Amino acid sequence: MADRNLYLNNGTIEESLDLFASLLGKQQLVREPVLVDVKNSLGLRTAQPVFALANSPLRDCAAMDGIAVISAKTQGAGESRPLELAKGEFEHIDTGDPIYTPFDAVIMAEDIVEGNGGRVIIRAAAAPWQHVRPVGEDIVQGEMILPRGHAIRPFDIGALLSGGISEVLVYPKPTAAIIPTGTELVEIGGKIEEDSIIDSNSWMLAALVEEAGGAATRLPIVADDLESIKKTLLDAAGSHDIVLVSAGTSAGREDYTVRAISEIGQVAVHGVAMKPGKPVILAIVEGKPVIGIPGYPVSAYLAYDTFVAPVLGAMANTTQASAQTVKATLSRKMVSSLKYREYVRVKVGDVNGRLVASPLERGAGAAMSLVRADGFCIIGQESEGLEAGSEVDVLLCRSLEELGSTVVSIGSHDLILDVIADLLPNLYPGNHLSSVHVGSMGGLLALRNNEAHIAPTHLLDEATGAYNVPAIKTMFAGVPMALIKGVGRVQGIMAKAGNPLGITGIESLPDVRFVNRQRGAGTRLLFDFLLKNAGIPTTTINGYGREAATHMALAAAVKGPGADAGIGVLSAANAMGLDFIPVGVEEYDFAIHASDLEKEHVRCFIEVLKHPQFHMQLEALGGYSAGRCGEVEIIG
C-alpha cells in the first residue's frame, strides 16, 4: 500500500502544512459546535455571535438611594426656597429599585430632610432622569455581547448572564490521544533495565494539549511491534479528534511508525525542513489527523507548536497558535543553513527596557534546555543567518512579566547558582534568577554584549595572583564596572568513592581516564595552570578533550563506568558521593555593570548573598567560605 502514499519529504514548514491541510480539508477539521451552560464556558470559543436576550437593567431604575420624584413637580426648589413633597408625590427608593411612571428622577438620600407626616423637604430641583439608570443602559436586548470566535473570559460570563443568556454555542474541547511508542520506554517508577528510557515526552505533550484548551488522553506505552502500533492507532483515531504518536529515540523508530500509519492510513509528510524537529510525520488515519512526534524533547516541543497547535486551533475554527511571539534584538550573530528553518533556544532579557535575545546551545537538545530557555529565535529557511542587532521573532516559553524581573546570569557554573535561584523568589517574591553556563570568559563576553546582568567568574591573573578584577579591567576598559563578591571555593580532583586508583594529585592524572571541563571554563584554565606548573603535557592526559559542561555533569561522569577522575568543586563531589583531593581555593564572584547595581532584582540578588538562609545552605554543601559574600567592589 506504500505507493498510495504520495508524501512530501523534507519540504518547508509551509509546504508541509499546506499539503497536510489539503489532505485533511480545513472545514472538516472544525468541530461541531455544542451548547454549554454559560457558567461552564470559561475559555471556550463562541461558534456564533451572541446577542442579548434581555435588557440590563431590566427597566429604568434608581442609580442611588433616595426618593423617586416627578421632576416637573420639583421645579423652583432651591437653597433658599425649600419645597415640601407630600406622600404620593415621591417614593422612597434604593439603588436598583424600579422607577415607574409618573416618576422620572431620583433625589439622593443625603439631599433630603424628613418633614412632618411622612413628608420630605428638598432644596434643589431634580432634572428629568437624574440618577436614573435607563433600561438597557448596560446591555440592550438584541445587542451583540460577543462576536463569534471569541474565547470566553470571566467578565464575558458576567455580561452574558446579565444579558439573559443561559447557554452559549461553543466549539468543544478537542480530544487528543497520545501514544508513546518504544520497547525501551518505561513508566516513571518502573523497573530500569540496561537500555531503559523513562517516558516523559508523552506527558509533556499531554500537558501542552491541556494548556491549549484540549482534553488529552495519554495511552499506555506501546512496544515496537507493528501490529500493536496499528491496532492502538486505529482505536485512538476512532475515539479522538487527533492522535499524537510519540516515537522512541532509537533508530528506525520513525520508519516503524510511518510504516504502521501508511498501512492503515495516508501519510502526507514525512520529514520537514526544520531544525530541530525534522523527523515529523503528518498523516491521516480514519479521517483523523495523526502526527508523529520526534523523540528528542526539544524536537517534540517544536513539532507540537508548529503542527499540533494549528490543528487544535483549526478544530475551534481559529488560527491562534499556542506560544506567544515577541520581537527582540539579537545579541550575537547566528549562522544557519538554507536547508531548513532553524529554532535556536534563547535567553530573553529586559535590558534597559529593550528585549534582548541571546542564543543558547543548538541541537535537538534535551528536557532541561527547555526548562532553562526563555524562548526560541526563529531563523527562516531563506536566511543564511542573522547579524547581531537584528530584530528577531522569539517564541516565548516564559511570561514577559517574569522575564522583566529575572536576573540573567551568564558565566561560570557553580552549585550555589541553584541555591540562589531557589532562595531569590522565595525571599523576595516576584524576582527570579536564570543561569546559563558558558564558563567565566564566555560570561564576561556576554556581559560586554549586554546579554546578561551578571557574569559569575573565577579568573586567576597569573601575574598578580589576583582573581577577577584584572580580567574585568582588561575586558571593560573605561566602562564603570563592579564586582559582587561571592564565595571562596575549594577546587580539586574528583575520584571514585574510596579512591580505588589511589590518586594523590595532578601527578597521578596521566595514568587514569580523565574528564575535563569545556573550553573557556575557569576550572579548565585552572587545570591547565596546574598541569603547566607540574610540567605535565596535556597530550599525556587520557580524556583531556572529553568535556563536561558543569561540575555536576563532570561528577556524574566520574561516578559512571567510563571515567576515573575529573576536576571540579568539593560541593559537586559531595553531592555525588565522590572522593576529593583539594588542589586550591579560588574566588568565585559576580561581575556586573555598575549601572545595574540599583535595579530592584539585582538588589534582591545581593540581599540573598548576605542572607543567613543562604549561608546555612553553603555550610550544608561544603567547600565554601563566605566571608565577603554580597560585598560590592567598584572597579574604576
Next chain:
Amino acid sequence: MADRNLYLNNGTIEESLDLFASLLGKQQLVREPVLVDVKNSLGLRTAQPVFALANSPLRDCAAMDGIAVISAKTQGAGESRPLELAKGEFEHIDTGDPIYTPFDAVIMAEDIVEGNGGRVIIRAAAAPWQHVRPVGEDIVQGEMILPRGHAIRPFDIGALLSGGISEVLVYPKPTAAIIPTGTELVEIGGKIEEDSIIDSNSWMLAALVEEAGGAATRLPIVADDLESIKKTLLDAAGSHDIVLVSAGTSAGREDYTVRAISEIGQVAVHGVAMKPGKPVILAIVEGKPVIGIPGYPVSAYLAYDTFVAPVLGAMANTTQASAQTVKATLSRKMVSSLKYREYVRVKVGDVNGRLVASPLERGAGAAMSLVRADGFCIIGQESEGLEAGSEVDVLLCRSLEELGSTVVSIGSHDLILDVIADLLPNLYPGNHLSSVHVGSMGGLLALRNNEAHIAPTHLLDEATGAYNVPAIKTMFAGVPMALIKGVGRVQGIMAKAGNPLGITGIESLPDVRFVNRQRGAGTRLLFDFLLKNAGIPTTTINGYGREAATHMALAAAVKGPGADAGIGVLSAANAMGLDFIPVGVEEYDFAIHASDLEKEHVRCFIEVLKHPQFHMQLEALGGYSAGRCGEVEIIG
C-alpha cells in the same frame, strides 16, 4: 459584639491590605503543601526545590545510529587509508543505545561500509567520545530541576520525569466559596419579578477564581435574612479556604453583610479609598478570610483583583496578582481626586508600536463595559490627575497579542459595527474590531489624538449638503486623511409598535415623551437640524435632555413604559420591533489617517466591508444602502 470590630473605614488600599494581612497572619494563609503525581501537576506551584533523582541520559549512549568503536583503534584511518574493523572491535548501535567500556566513540552509519565476514570499513579516525551523549548530559542526579515557588509548565513535567521524579510537593489549589446575597436576585432562566436582578457577579467571580488556579464553589443565592447569611457564611468558612460574599445592588445590603460577618467574626476593613470598588469588606470568620464584594460588576472585578487575587496568591506562597500590567502612554488628560485611587477603563491601542491608553467612561459601570474595555488605568491616590502623554500603568483585560491586531474604532454608533466585529475575526482570523461609541465629533477628536485607527462618522455640512469630507478637512487641515465609504442609512423617528400616538414626523414630537441621543452624536445634530428647519424650539421637546448612548439603547427606552418616541436608525427600530417614520438618508463612513490604510488589520476591515456576507447581513438588518461600501476616498 460590634465593639470587637476595630475596623478601618475608607483607608488606602495599602492600609487596608496591611490591616487585613496583620489580622490574617500571612504565614497562616499559606496552604499545607501536598505531594501530587508529576503528570497531574500542570500549573501548580512547587513548595520546595526539586532535585533530580536520576541522570538523563541514564548512562553514556549513542547520539547517532552507527557503530560503537574504541577510538584509539581507529587512529590512522583516512580517506586514502581505509581501515577494516573485525567483529568485536565494533558494535552496531542505534541512537540512545548504551555505550560500554571498552567502546568510547560512535561512527555514523553513513560513514561506514560493510566489509566481508561481518566486518566494516571506515575512512576516518574517531575522536574519543565523538557522537556519545555522556551520562547526565541533560540532567544530572542531584541537580536542581525547579526552584520552589515555580508554576509548573508542560516542559517542566517532561524534565521532572526525565530526572526520575514521579511526585512533586506543591501548594494545592485554594478552594473558594462564593455566596450571592440578595432577595431580588434570581438565577438565570428563573422567574423574573418586577424588581428582579439576574445574578451574574457570583459566576464571574467563580470564573476569576478558576482562571487564577483556584477551585471555586458558587453556593445558592441567599435572601436578605441575617440568620441565613450567618449560617451560610459559617458553613462556607468551615469548608473552604476563602469566602467571597457577593452583595446585591440594593441599598443597605453592605451594612447587612457587614453586620452578619461582625456577629460571627471580625471585620478588618469596611470601605476602601478606591473608585470604583469602595464598599469592600475584609474580614475573618472561623480563621478564614472573608471578602465582601460590591454589587456593580466593575467594582466587583476590581475588588477581586485588588483583594482576592493577592490572598489566593498568598495561599500558594506567591505574590503574583491575576492581571497583567503594562506601561502605556495616556492619550488624554484625566482628573482624579485625592480621596481615592481611581481605576479608569481604557482602550489600549498599538499605535505605531507604542501602546496608547484612551480613557473610557468612569463610574462603577456595568458588565458590558468590562467586555469592551482593554484594561484599567490606575490613578494613584496621591495624584490629582494625569497629563496627556504621561506614562501610566494599565491592568490588562485582554492579551497584548490581540491588542496588536485589533482595529480600534471610536466614534458614531451603528449596528453594523457589531456585524463587522463578528465577521472580521471569522473571515480574517486573528484580526479584531473594538468599538467605543462617543458620537461622530468625539470620534474625530479621538482620531486626531491618535487614540483610534478609524472614526465612524456621519456629519452633514449644512452649507454644501455633503457628508463627512468637509468636517474632516476642517479638523485635519494639512494632515493626509482618507474616508472609507460605509453605508447609506435611513434615519427616522422610532415609535411604539403600532404607533399608538399617531406620530407622523418631527411636527408631532412636542406632544410626546421623547428620548434624545447624547451630545456630540451625529444623530442628535441631525435632529437639531430638522427641528430648526421645522421651526420647533428644543425647549418644547419633553425629554430633549434625556440621553441614550446608542441606537439600541434608545430603541429599548422607546419600547419601555417611560418614553413614546426617539430618533435613530431603521435597523435598531427593526431589531426592537418598533414603528419607524423615516426622516432622511445619510452617509455613515469611516475617517482614517491615510498612513494607516496599509495596516494589515485595516485592510482586512476594508475587505469585510466589500464582502458578500456583510452585504447579506445589511440586507437582513434593513435600512441600509451599500453601493460604495469599502471604497477609499483620499482627502487631500
